Each structure stands twice: as structure tokens, then as C-alpha cells.
Amino acid sequence: MVIPKPLCRCRVCEEARRKGVPYERTGPSAFMHDENILIDTPADIACQLNRSRIERIDHLMLTHLDPDHVEGLRVVEQITLDFRTWRAYPDKQIRLVLPEQLDDRLSSICSVYGPLIDFFEEQGFVKRAPYRERTQIGKVDVTAIPVDRGSQVSFVYVFEKEDRKIVYALCDIKPFPEEREEVQGADLLVIQPGIFEDGLKHGFHYGKDHISRKTLYTFEETMALAGRIQASQVLFSHIEEYWNRSHDDYAALEEKLDNVCFAHDGMQVSI
Ligand SMILES: [Zn+2]
Ligand SMILES: [Zn+2]
Known part of the structure; x- marks a missing residue:
């Protein structure tokens, strides 16, 4: 849950609203600079990447598929899409590096058009690299x-x-x-x-x-x-x-x- 929690008037949320970061907190994610690895995509990931001035993502890992960690998965499209062709810029494609048990379940994350991962792969936004x-x-x-x-x-x-x-x-x-x-x-x-x-x-x-x-x-x-x-x-x-x-x-x-x-x-x- 983000802090401030929307509409909440508690002491912690009011202080966060007044002072911002580090009192304010967004969703759980991390970035490993060594190899440009992003771990998890909470709903606010696009803003987090901009705020932290991340310049490149080569690999994406997920801890699990709960909503607070994958709600922002569409960031792969926001990062890689060339809207003129509807395809990814080839050099921006992200390697999705998941253990097989998670990779197998990826297609359960859907939009009204079906599994998100099918579209992301077809357009070249991600390339899956499952491992055991x-x-x-x-x-x-x-x-x-x-x-x-x-x-x-x-x-x-x-x-x-x-x-x-x-x-x-x-x-x-x-x-x-x-x-x-x-x-x-x-x-x-x-x-x-x-x-x-x-x-x-x-x-x-x-x-x-x-x-x-x-x-x-x-x-x-x-x-x-x-x-x-x-x-x-x-x-x-x-x-x-x-x-x-x-x-x-x-x-x-x-x-x-x-x-x-x-x-x-x-x-x-x-x-
Ligand atoms: Zn609160
Ligand atoms: Zn969580």
C-alpha cells in the first residue's frame, strides 16, 4: 500500500503528504545497476524509474505475480514501444528472466484482449528467458x-x-x-x-x-x-x-x- 494511502488522514499519511520522500513510499521494486536488472513492477514503476533516473533496463525479474508486484508490468511497453510502428525499438527489448514456475503462469495476467504476455512478446517488448x-x-x-x-x-x-x-x-x-x-x-x-x-x-x-x-x-x-x-x-x-x-x-x-x-x-x- 502506498504512503500516503489515498484519502487517509492519519498522522503517517499527512506527514508524507507534507514532506514527500523519504516519508512518502511507493510500491516494492529494486534496480540492480551492475547488469541493469529491474526487480518487480508495482503500479508506480514508470514514475519510480524516472525519479531515480534509470537509463536502461536489460533484464526484468519478478518475485511473484501478486498485483502489488506486477500491476505496472505494462512499463515494458511504455519503455520499448515505437508508437509509429506498434513494435518495440529492437535495442530496447527487455529480457524477462523468470523461474519456470512463474514463467508458466504469466499468461494468467490478462487485459480484455487476453494474456498481456502474448501481446508483449508478439510486439517484441520482451523476450522470455525462463530458467530452472x-x-x-x-x-x-x-x-x-x-x-x-x-x-x-x-x-x-x-x-x-x-x-x-x-x-x-x-x-x-x-x-x-x-x-x-x-x-x-x-x-x-x-x-x-x-x-x-x-x-x-x-x-x-x-x-x-x-x-x-x-x-x-x-x-x-x-x-x-x-x-x-x-x-x-x-x-x-x-x-x-x-x-x-x-x-x-x-x-x-x-x-x-x-x-x-x-x-x-x-x-x-x-x-
Ligand atoms: Zn494513513
Ligand atoms: Zn508484496
């Missing part, structure tokens, strides 16, 4: 680890280059595949903080069997998980409005924790 478990993008090794969530498969990605490792575990990551060797000892773990149970609006409390506990860890559980897999640094992203915390609240929390940081829009990180 591991692939290499330029100098970056990618391992895709599925999170067992029944029919809605989601992926944790491990990026390795030279002796550096990033584990990217953004959404729907429970049960986290923490037994996998690849997720251990990351230089950087990018992960959703999970549910904050205190300080919520209207005095809300999560019951023991609340449905969100099926998909989300609590913040304390996520911190414990990061410790168990020995991540050197933790960057929390996919930060939600309903946690009722502002940029300053997260900054105060960072002070109390070691090697932990909360992401904000446009943030740049070097490993």
Missing part, C-alpha cells in the same frame, strides 16, 4: 528459491557476484527456506520486516490465529530469522502504511538495532 533454479545475468549469478505457499508460488532470490551475496526476500516469504545453504551468510538481506504488533491505529491487536500470520512473520520473528541465517546487514523494504510508523519512527528503531536499516524510496545501496 539457477541462471547467470552478466557477471551476476542468480539462484531462485521457491517459497512453498501452495498454489501461489513466490521466490527468494540469491544474487552473487565475485565474493558478495545479496538475499532478496521481499514478499510472501513465509515459510522462509532457511534450511537452504544459499541463503546463509549474506552480505545483505533485503526482507520485509513482517507485522509490527504494537502501536497500530485504533488500538488494533492481531489475534493468535489472524490470517496475516499465515503469510507474514512478526518483526521480532524476522529479526530472529536474519540472525539465524547470519546476514551481515539487513535492509527492510516493502514497508506498509498500516504499521502506523513514519520514516522518523523507523530511523529511531535503527538506532537501537545493529546492522539494520529501513529502506526508503530512491535509496541507493552499495555492497
